[in-house]
Amino acid sequence: MSLIVQKFGGTSVADPEKIRAAARRAIRAQNQGHRVVMVVSAMGKQTDELLRLATAVSEKPPAREMDMLLSTGEQTSVALVAMAIDDLGAKAVSLTGGQFGMKTDNSYSKARIRSIDTSRIESLLDEGNIVVAAGFQGIDDDLNITTLGRGGSDTTAVALAAVLGADACEIHTDVDGVYTTDPRLLPEARRVDVISYDEMLELASLGAGVMHSRSIEFAKKFRVPIHVRSSFSDREGTMIVSPAESESSPVSGAALTKDEARITVLGVPDVPGMSQAIFSAIAAQKVAVDMVVQNVGAQGKADVSFTVPRQELQVTLDAIEAIMETIGASGVTHDAEVAKVSVVGLAMARQKSVAARMFRALADAGVNIHMITTSEIKISALVPRDHAADALRAVHESFQLDQRPADAKTWAEIQAGSSPHADMDDVVTRLQNDALEALTLTDIAILEGQARVTLDGVPDRVGVAAEIFDEIGRAGIFVDLIVQGYDGQDGSTSVSFTIGQSDLEPAMKVAQSICQTHAMRDVRGADGITKLSVSGIGLRSHTQVGTVLFEQLASAKINVEMIATSELQVNVVIDSARGDDAKNCLRAAFADALS
Structure with a gap:
């Protein structure tokens, strides 16, 4: 029986109705024959509220106590999601990071995952439960609660998918996939069907907010397919995997980083x-x-x-x-009035004049x-901040990123032409390491x-x-x-x-x-x-x-x-x-x- 890890971010569990919607998605997946592990973030702005409370009682809260406090946001969410699943007639068990075996180092607020003991999760799945796991947290060797830092729930989900051998890791969020650039900045941005780990890593580091780069690093290391999709619709979304959508298109995405110096x-x-x-x-x-x-x-x-x-x-x-x-x-x-515009593409290494094309687009736009x-x-270029929007639009248009490449492939087409067992020996070896997030x-x-x-x-x-x-x-x-x-x-x-x-x-x-x-x-x-x-x-x-x-x-x-x-x-x-x-x-x- 296949296994799916589903991650729901804070906006996807922000209120009781959204919690019930997330519960229904998990039950639907189980009814389709999958074993399901959910990874859940804190509700909406709950983490911000906890941070406000901490600063209200202490000017400099101890790092250990901050992790103890912030971890309660996810604990609230997993309990409520498990209750909703139970109310809808299915079986569920909620678990904190420590309860499902997430061991980390002792770097409070930015802990790294050392190992995950999957025995409890697998036992609960075998009993027919949907396992609802708290994202963002684990425990160190002294049983102190630790948190993983920014993007921690994404990282938790991908890590669990890796150690459990999941068929896919679904990231349910408030957007319906990965776009060629931020659609809030350029409405003509196109949702891509497939993007490579390497391209997504570069875009994430450049400020693409769909996923944090740390979780993509984990996915690349352990060959975990990531499916980014909306919590609020059934659109197919975007697959983040090893190959790119197109083998010929030199650029797959563009990004703008505004607050640079x-x-x-x-x-x-x-x-x-x-x-x-x-x-x-x-x-x-x-x-x-x-x-x-x-x-x-x-x-x-x-x-x-x-x-x-x-x-x-x-x-x-x-x-x-x-x-x-x-x-x-x-x-x-120094200059504090600059921004960075970048283009990313797996195929540009094999093509001439990609940089010239980008520079010409910026020149024609007067940037x-x-x-x-x-x-x-x-390729990244530092430009005046007051020309940043013009720069992004110019390179997006120059590489025709609003149009689907003629040789673009869907995930199903890529799967049909690839070996699903490639490099699995290497993956198994890496998973046996007692420092899952070690530099590779x-x-x-x-x-x-x-x-x-x-x-x-x-x-x-x-x-x-x-x-x-x-x-x-x-x-x-x-x-x-x-x-x-x-x-x-x-x-x-x-x-x-x-x-x-x-x-x-x-x-x-x-x-x-x-x-x-x-x-x-x-x-x-x-x-x-x-x-x-x-x-x-x-x-x-x-x-x-x-x-x-x-x-x-x-x-x-x-x-x-x-x-x-x-x-x-x-x-x-x-x-x-x-x-x-x-x-x-x-x-x-x-x-x-x-x-």
Whole structure:
């Protein structure tokens, strides 16, 4: 008999009628022959009310007691849902996280799942019960109640689906699936039938609110199909699985992150260890860094630009100011009036001129680009906040995201053409680990035979990036990494990109022509470079990855020429002569995390 995990968020159990509606959905699934586990969040705004009560009685509530308090929201919901199921004539048992065997570490408010004992749930299912499990919570080794943090109920549902071997994990929410962008910002956004784990991870990290990235990480690691659907209708929704909806469409979604701030550390000595010093200081303040751009140094100096959440700008500036003298940087600039527009697509790694198409769309819409960073499946551009909406609409229209791709496949079509048992041995091995949310790296690799081109003194005005990459595309040159950051000399920007070594000469000719046309300061090219990539699941939620990477390279006296980051990869460009040394030292440092 198949097993389904159904998760109902706070809006789906916000009042008695919605609770009864959720109960009816679970009973209907059971009547269709499925065994059913429900994972339930706190009702509506109940968590907000609990937080208000805590601050009313204590200016600084102890973390342990906060978890004890917040866990009661889910306990209320599961009891009420179980009562509703009983009243509708079916059998149900409600369980807290501790009661159904969720063991976590002891990091209050942000606990990680260590293991789940499924024996009690399976016994109750065998007796014909619908099991109603509290999301968001577990217990540590000392039986203290812990909570999982933001998106914790999604993570609970996916984790249970993994350890129970569920056929699917249904996420019932107040939207009817995943859209090509936020439909509240663009009404023409299209609901997609299928989206890949990797695409959804990038979109979730960019602010797509359907699901939290941590739960997608779990689903990818354990091959759990996720079905996002509405609590209030029977529309099919969206499947989040390994393959993408389309193999030919370069972009599957676009996202806008409004509350960004840009910081540039100017004149950083271009020697090993500088990146490590900067990002260690920021990590010590528990600040999450997003876009990271280090461009190629000139005259022994480099500029390092990155973005942080706008509300964390000042604490980040304070951290940087504290180390300015130590690292020998010449200054720091910042801009709190920026936003980030991004496009994501699994197929873009196989197609030329995707970046040029995005930059042209922004130029035609009159949107200036302040920073660029790319990965294999994502391109992000930092733009003025007052042009953010125009930027999102421009890229959405340019990639025709409102239209279903001609080769788009439904989940049923994908299932029919795939092997359902692929990689199951690997899944079983991972599930036997006593740290289910441990960092998992899929590869540490070097890409040799690379070259790079850097344009210095690029005018900070609309359309320049589009012209650069239009010309590169017309020359038939495939571009890998692109970074654009601020130039400390005159407030202009600098643009670097990596290419195959055999393309260096034609790329330099194009770059020199562009340099003359726009009166840029200089063009530099170099071969003999290597891209070092650390790929895995959980790079954002395990914030130590970047710190360890930079520490190891600094210890080995390996200089970093360029940096570009994403949800799935940290990429750095180094001298080819040190490629194997870099790969080997990182493999040793991350040995426990490599799959």
